[in-house]
Amino acid sequence: MLPVYFISHGGPTFADRGHAGSEAGAWDTVRQLGPQIVSSKPDYVICVSAHWETANDVLVSSIEGENPLVYDFYNFPRKYYETKFHTLGSPAFAKEIVQTLRDKGIPAAVDSRGLDHGVWTPLRVAFGNPDVQDTKRLDLETPLIQVSLPPSPKIIDSYRLGEALSDLRAKNVAIVCSGMSVHNLQDMRRAMSSTDEPLPYVKPFNSWLTNTLTQDNSLSGLQKLETDPQLNRLYRAAHPTPEHFLPLAVALGAARAGKCEVLHTAATYSLGWNIYKFI
Incomplete structure (x- = not known):
């Protein structure tokens, strides 16, 4: 089966290598992933992004023809709203994904929503x-x-969503999950104005995450973030809201807790840029 990837995607400025809103090592790593994924000749690529949260069912994009883009960010230079990333959808496969999820007890439905920047920004670098x-x-x-x-x-x-999607890996499907290993925008201004060093919780959380995924890559390992009081404080500092972390749980579930390889790790400001491959 094809590997599962978790990538840290930053914002729309991630595509500009060297920009303060990007990270050169993460950019280089994502750039190398594209040819690797293409060379494996997947029939489809599924992407789960931090930027699509729903109130009820899990939703699956069902687009006939070219996928539209969602410019779900504010107060950026005009060029980021004019950027394009041309890909095709597949209503037939979207329906198959929905049925796969329903068969696993996960309420799901198709939706006509376009790709958000958590998908098209990093995948534009990759592909x-x-x-x-x-x-x-x-x-x-x-x-x-x-x-x-x-x-x-x-x-x-999120882990169970990944488990359900893992059945599709056997059908030659590549799965990419897009979030951030650390994501605290509330602290960004303070981080940028204080020192050149990342804030104190960024590197410890990155290190804990890597150690857990490479040594105890299980659901229970990740869940310690919710059950252990000290780890929970670290988790809440690194992720005041969980949406940028949850794609990692999806990736782990999709890999059925398979072996984790660290492709990149970095820390800037109040952000973590880890990238993982699960096999």
Whole structure:
């Protein structure tokens, strides 16, 4: 089966290598992932992003033709709202994903929503040409379908979503989950104005996460963030809201707690940029 990836995607400025809102090592790592995934010749790519949360069912993007883009960010330079990433959807496969989830007891439905920046910003680096705002051609020939996070902040529910999606890996499907290993925008201004060092919780959380995934890569390992008081304080500092962490739980579930390989780790300001591969 194909590997499962978790990538830290930053914001729309991630595509600009060297920008303060990007991270060069993460950019380089994501750039290398595209050819690796393409060379494995998947029939479909599924992406789960931090930026699609739902109130009830898990939703699956069902687009006939080209996937539209959602510019779900504010007060950025105009060029980021004019950037394009050309991919195709697949209504037939979207329905198959929905049925797979329902068969596992997860309420799911199709939706016409486009791809948010948690998908198209990093995947444009991976598969497209980030130096060109619009290539005017398909940037990825493999159909791309986005799946929302479940309507729950609990780690176990995102893990179970991943478990359900894991059945599709046997059908030659690549799964990419997009979030951040640390994501605290509330602290960003303080972090940028204080020192050049990341805030004190960023590196410890990155290290704990890597140690857990490489030594105890189980659901119970991740759930210690919810049950252990000291770890929970660290978790809440690193992720005041959980949406950028939960795609990692999806990835772990989709890999059935398979072996984790660390592809990149970095810390800037109040952000963590870890990237993992699960096999």
